[in-house]
Amino acid sequence: MQDVWHLMQQQPWFFLLSVGLVSTCIGSFLNVVIYRLPVIMETEWKTECKVILGQQEPNKSAQDDSKPFNLITPRSTCPSCNTQIKVQHNIPVLSWLFLKGRCAYCDTPISARYPSIEMLTAISSLWVAWHFGATSLSLLYILITWGLIALIFIDIDKMLLPDQITQPMLWLALLSAALGYTIAPVDALWGATLGYLSLWSVYWLFKLLTGKEGMGYGDFKLLAIFGALLGWEAIITIILLSSVVGAVIGSVQLSVQGKDKATPIPFGPYLAIAGWLCLFYGESLKSWYLNLLGV
Numbered sequence: 001m002q003d004v005w006h007l008m009q010q011q012p013w014f015f016l017l018s019v020g021l022v023s024t025c026i027g028s029f030l031n032v033v034i035y036r037l038p039v040i041m042e043t044e045w046k047t048e049c050k051v052i053l054g055q056q057e058p059n060k061s062a063q064d065d066s067k068p069f070n071l072i073t074p075r076s077t078c079p080s081c082n083t084q085i086k087v088q089h090n091i092p093v094l095s096w097l098f099l100k101g102r103c104a105y106c107d108t109p110i111s112a113r114y115p116s117i118e119m120l121t122a123i124s125s126l127w128v129a130w131h132f133g134a135t136s137l138s139l140l141y142i143l144i145t146w147g148l149i150a151l152i153f154i155d156i157d158k159m160l161l162p163d164q165i166t167q168p169m170l171w172l173a174l175l176s177a178a179l180g181y182t183i184a185p186v187d188a189l190w191g192a193t194l195g196y197l198s199l200w201s202v203y204w205l206f207k208l209l210t211g212k213e214g215m216g217y218g219d220f221k222l223l224a225i226f227g228a229l230l231g232w233e234a235i236i237t238i239i240l241l242s243s244v245v246g247a248v249i250g251s252v253q254l255s256v257q258g259k260d261k262a263t264p265i266p267f268g269p270y271l272a273i274a275g276w277l278c279l280f281y282g283e284s285l286k287s288w289y290l291n292l293l294g295v
Contacts, residue, residue: 009134019129019142020122026146027121028092029071031114034153036071037162043069081106092118121149124276131280136181141279144169144229148272151222155268161218170221173228187231195227195235196220215267222268226275230282237286238274246270 008015050056067074076085083105089095096115103110125142132138147169151161170192177188199220206214227235250265278285 005134012134015134016126016129019125023125023142023146024092024118024122026125027118027149028090028114030121030146030150030153031117032071032076033150034117034157036069037150037164038154038158038160040070041160041162041164078103078105078108080108117149117153121146124149128279140172140176140181143172144225144279145276148276151218152269152272155218155266159216159264159266161216161222161268163218163221166218166221166225169225170228173225177228182229183231188228191227191230191232191235192224193227194232195223195225198235198239199223219267219271222271222275226278230275230278233286234275234278234282237282238271238278241277241285242267242270242274245274 008018047056074084076090077083078085080103083103086104089099089104093115096110096112099110101110101112102108124145128141128145129138132141147165151165154165155161173182174185174188174192176182177185182188183191197220199215203213203215203220206212223235223238226238246265246267249270253265
């Protein structure tokens with residue numbers, strides 16, 4: 001393993017090639033996570049409700065009387081004909097292109113979203129690898145990137161940022177600081193704390209004034225992750241950038257879809273994109289908005 005890592009450091013092309021191939025496969029797995037994790041969570045919530053209402057025994061799972069359903073089992077099937085997808089038809093990106101975006105069995109169109117997520121995972125991971133090189137920081141940010149992609153699309157679909165993803169990412173950020181890969185541990189701790197409390201305060205202020213919930217607790221945790229990675233000074237930049245981008249894109253989206261401006265839209269994707277950009281260009285973005293404000 002050390003020899004392979006040494007080769008990656010000596011030969012950047014080999015590192016980029018490895019990241020590209022692995023990330024494309026991870027993108028295929030992220031498609032599974034994006035679809036199945038919310039389903040698993042909803043099943044668990046329903047089970048807990050039945051236990052509270054006395055309709056189900058406390059130690060009995062909802063899956064006890066059905067087939068296992070998790071991130072590994074069952075194998076992927078066509079949503080239309082329910083035929084199990086063979087290995088040769090499940091190669092990231094290439095299978096979709098070879099099959100011309102259709103099921104090999106029933107010829108039903110397959111959404112372009114699947115190869116798009118696979119390509120997005122590969123391209124964004126390659127960008128990290130190219131920017132930071134074959135370093136521990138690069139590997140850390142690639143892992144963070146994978147988690148962010150899953151969070152973005154789950155939030156778009158369900159307006160949900162699962163703890164099963166945000167909490168491990170937060171611990172990863174804090175442990176990376178403790179091991180000396182990112183910022184000082186004290187700065188990471190303060191960054192996580194202030195990242196969480198800043199949006200938590202906005203949430204409660206908005207709720208007290210309007211009686212409505214302006215965002216979810218997952219957004220607090222997501223900003224805490226970036227605070228732990230970049231420090232508390234990056235918090236303002238991320239909030240400003242995500243708010244501006246969210247306001248512009250959200251307004252256009254609601255206008256195109258013909259929806260009312262009061263329609264809730266997920267804030268997590270804009271927060272994730274803004275934080276991801278700050279991993280690379282945090283100081284430049286900070287200088288830009290300070291100059292814009294004349295500070």
